[in-house]
Amino acid sequence: MSKFGNSIFGNKAPGVAGGTQNSSAQEATAQGGSVGKSDAQWREELTPEEYHVLRQAGTERPYTGEYWDTHTEGVYQCRACGAELFTSNEKFDSHCGWPSFWAPLADGTVRYIHDRTLGMERIEVRCATCDSHLGHVFEGEGYGTPTDQRYCINSVSLRLVARDAAQDNEANDGEQN
Numbered sequence: 273m274s275k276f277g278n279s280i281f282g283n284k285a286p287g288v289a290g291g292t293q294n295s296s297a298q299e300a301t302a303q304g305g306s307v308g309k310s311d312a313q314w315r316e317e318l319t320p321e322e323y324h325v326l327r328q329a330g331t332e333r334p335y336t337g338e339y340w341d342t343h344t345e346g347v348y349q350c351r352a353c354g355a356e357l358f359t360s361n362e363k364f365d366s367h368c369g370w371p372s373f374w375a376p377l378a379d380g381t382v383r384y385i386h387d388r389t390l391g392m393e394r395i396e397v398r399c400a401t402c403d404s405h406l407g408h409v410f411e412g413e414g415y416g417t418p419t420d421q422r423y424c425i426n427s428v429s430l431r432l433v434a435r436d437a438a439q440d441n442e443a444n445d446g447e448q449n
């Protein structure tokens with residue numbers, strides 16, 4: 273059905289023929305700042321839709337994503353790098369067709385970029401760890417949330433780790449300093 277890729281943006285894909293098997297050697301250097309993966313690596317690891325949104329700042333169609341109407345408790349990670357970005361505590365029903373949060377999990381988990389495409393002044397939201405596109409943040413819309421902000425995030429940019437599953441992982445290291 274969906275044909276992302278060459279047709280929409282007329283990518284001049286400069287012959288980056290992926291598919292070789294020696295791309296994992298450099299991933300170990302990911303630490304702190306940027307993940308520093310090449311475009312070819314991202315293209316290989318992500319599905320075409322994930323790649324289009326996360327790495328080309330695309331937008332999924334409203335009401336089609338996995339999480340726009342999800343109320344499961346848990347943590348939303350970056351689909352590209354696994355960094356924890358949002359939690360269900362700040363998710364609210366905006367009825368806009370995309371998962372909406374009134375704040376990120378913590379300061380510094382996301383970064384902001386002025387986006388003037390499509391003739392609009394918008395603030396793009398990206399993952400601070402791997403610089404992948406997540407969505408946009410809007411302010412002053414009157415949703416009645418504590419911040420009056422709406423982080424309008426693509427489902428395909430996120431991966432929900434339900435609280436039950438997270439507890440299994442962290443059951444034993446809660447008391448460490």
Ligand SMILES: [Zn+2]
Binds near residue numbers: 402404
């Ligand atoms: Zn990320």
